[in-house]
Amino acid sequence: MNLKKTLAALVAATTMSGAVAAEELSVAATPVPHAEILEHVKPMLAEQGVELDVKVFTDYIQPNIQVSQKNMDANFFQHQPYLDSFNEGRGTSLVSVVGVHVEPFGAYSTRISSLGELQDGAVVAIPNDPTNGGRALLLLQKHGLITLEDSSKITATPQDIANNPKNLEFKELEAATLPRILNQVDLALINTNYALEAGLNPTEDALVIEGSDSPYVNILVARPDNKDSEAMQKLEDVLTSEAVREFILNQYEGAVVPAF
Template sequence: MKKLMMMLTIVVLALAGCGNSDNSDTGSTEETKTLKVASLIKPMTEILDLVKPQLKEDGINLEVVVLSDNVQPNSALAAKEVDANFFQHVPYMEEFNRNNDANLVPIEPIYFANYGVYSKEYKSIDQLPKGAVIAMANDVSNIDRSLSLLAQHDAIKLKKKTGSYYTMKDVVENKQDYKFKEVDLLMLARLYDDADAVVMTPAYAAPLGLTPKQDALVTEGIENDFAITLVARKDNQDAEAIQKLAKAMTSPEVKKFLEENYDETAIPAFN
């Protein structure tokens, strides 16, 4: 009987030991925070992939959710399907907030996507003929941005801005009678063959083999409010995981990556 009791005791202790081991493992798993970030294309997705190891050391599992259009990332963030997104500039985010009664907030500007005007046929903006068709993205923030770029280089003149965005009604001088074709952002590259010129970011010019430095008729530079920005919600903007992500995305490693791989097409917006 004593032997039987001893054997039962050993079994119970062994099982208890296994249980403690499982609890320890579970605790370790629970300490890892999964952070979902919606994005679209390179170099946005590359930057997120680059910071994954650093975040993992901080107990954060960064999950990059790659979506197929420029509406889904904000819709998913507002619906709390993701924790943050990284694909847009602040004016675009503000437009979404107004139209959807949302509370998205900018966390950190990461890089300037050097906006430019591209043409398959013409080598300078002065060569564009009278009545030339210029394609641009059809959302109000990018119409504002496109018109501002054209005005910056004296292709058109705009009246003093009184609202949040420039619109076509603000064009007060268009000596060359340019025709503006507004299309979905993701359709811009397709217009390169058909329109006389297209106003677009490096991300959409790159698949065509175009860069601002070598191919754009004119470019925007960095004196603007259109940096591609990490965005979260008002309710989670101060979360530790979000702040650690912002810190990682503005690290010297990310700056070096952009400078070495994207030159002036993605200019760091941080020091």
């Protein structure tokens, strides 16, 4: 009887230990490359007792709202200038946890093969959010198409253009829609994640593209109350691991660049 009781106790203990749930961590992300990178690290986190729940969003607003309202633990889709602008405009206090990668911003066209071919009055589409719109204009300025009143203003809009020798006409549209209207404009400035989703290869298809020294590092974002949690720290560690660095380099072939 003692042996049977001992065996029963061992079975019960094993069952109870196996029933202990892993800690859950929910992260909002845009599909490419953010959600792909998160899916890649899921097994690594599972080994450390963290169950990663990735929710995919296709816009740049809801991921921050969901985290701010505590419906999600974190998000992964944006760079620091965008986060700063969002916090200021929405009264939120989201914070960066760690920088992971850079998605070099590019200019694309189905009508021309170089910026020199842009005609007078050409229509140029740029993102309508302050930081990515400004980022687009800074790239055009870098390549001599326009001059801004403040050459370093990261939230510049078309109203901040001081010199526009080709009389370019700017259309400000939601960033996610730009690949879909590419054939309707002469040039579109597109975030790399949306370019990749649309089947564009930034290193081959972009007429011009930011260098790897871009200041727009994509970051893991959380709230002040949970940014230092054990699960968040584990996610930070795997996102900046050598395994993820190799994954980014091999998977995206220069279209996405590790920032660590």
